[in-house]
Amino acid sequence: MVRQAHHERDYILNLGMRMQADVTVIGSGPAGLVAAIEASRSGAKDVILLEREEELGGILKQCIHNGFGLEQFKKDYTGPEYAERLIDEIRKTEVRCFLNTMVTGVSANRTVTAVNSEDGVFQVEAKSVVLAMGCRERARGSINIPGTRPAGVLTAGTAQRLVNIEGFLPGKEVVILGSGDIGLIMARRLTLEGARVRGVYEIMNYPGGLKRNIVQCLNDFNIPLYLSHTVTEIQGRERVEGVVVSQVDEKMQPIQGSEKFLQCDTLLLSVGLIPENELSKGAGVELSRATNGPVTAETMETSVPGIFSCGNVSTVFDLVDYVAQTGMSAGRNAARFVAGDWKENGGSVEVLAGENVRVVFPQRYCFRDELTLYVRPAKPIEKPVTLSIAPIEMNIKRLYARPNEMIRLKVDRKKLEKVTEPIQVSIKER
């Protein structure tokens, strides 16, 4: 049931701008949509979805490329198709969606404060909250590129919105800094729209995005990728006139004498994503320094009872299928929490990143569900490796390990029943 907020107005006024809900979901990207649908299907009666934009779907709406939902739906959808399928599903549920509604605060007792232009400020007292705010892009300020401050420096995601939704081409001669997936996708997109993409420059000695995007977004269009390179200066007064790129050494420091000037009118930044956790902090949710997202159990519950998180607000995933899977878990468990099916059980153990592991998600195991681990390797290992899970002596062989390819592993509940010490995931060369 998707309704504009003003249809709810009388209801809210009757309650003195306070509403009650079983589950409140914040954000309607893939994680939030799936969580709300799943909470409703799992028996939560009153599910409210709060979205700050005027449409449901989050970032999917501007991700017009295909490759979404291969696992979840066995279809090769584009972002908008994937979103529309979920929106069709949510319409069949009793979930109430508020659009144009900005959440300004979440408290530890699960009261959500939100504001929109119809209802003003209002509060939703929920038995359970699902955080699904997604992530935001790192921008120029995060990476400190010296030089002037002209127009024409923007993040890849901003360019994606301008081109795919609003119909503006941000520039004609483009340099892309960073090889994250959005940057790679935009290299192809801008080329198709008639811009010249001079190259993608990546400070690391391995690419940030998926291999298939290197192939179909760069190689297919003869766009060069320069590893161990970065932009060391931006030039131009009103508008970008060019950038200086330099090679970097193994400590990622620019190598003197390697500078090269590239004429361009636009610099796109695809230099990483940060989970958006201002609301989580306000609720007192413990954050992980490794992921910048909430410390989460396999149930997607955070450190605050009844507050769950899922999708890219938790940790930045590579694939929407992974995001959806965490959304499903969060929605189902939020409904279980509301139903009172959440008695104290055998406590919990930590899940730790061991050797050669940069990120492991989730970070706690509570003995309630099977454990689906998402593992991001710390560095590329181009040799056969073994992923080991201690103390259960589970070993999985892979042909290689790369930071740009998150590894997902499912561990059966039965295998973990007797575990009393921390679970540790490590990657070793064979």
Add this chain to the structure above:
Amino acid sequence: MNVEKRHFTCVTCPVGCEVDVELRGGNIVSIKGNRCEKIKEFVVQELKEPMRVLTTTVRIEGAKWAMLPVRSDKPIPKRLFLQAVGELANIDLKAPVHISDVIIKDIAGSGANIVATRTMERS
């Protein structure tokens, strides 16, 4: 006949298997490094004519947004991409449009149709 070695990255799914292929006279002798069986079809097609799904946008009048996202309903030869987006630059489209509506038939003579990938109401 000499054995020719080629390297491919499969783009069928996000796993992106990287394979070493041995060819003799254009025929596949061996494929190494794949995790599933879809690789053979992919390599055969890459050798003959690389095919990709085209995703792009077209301008739309009378909708909330300026651009409507579209795709080819099946893969088309990638060499036709620029011709295809050229044809799409000049079309006249008005809202409402429903998801899967055909926007242009037989784009660039490829046999594939360009279809809308979202619904856009008149605003």
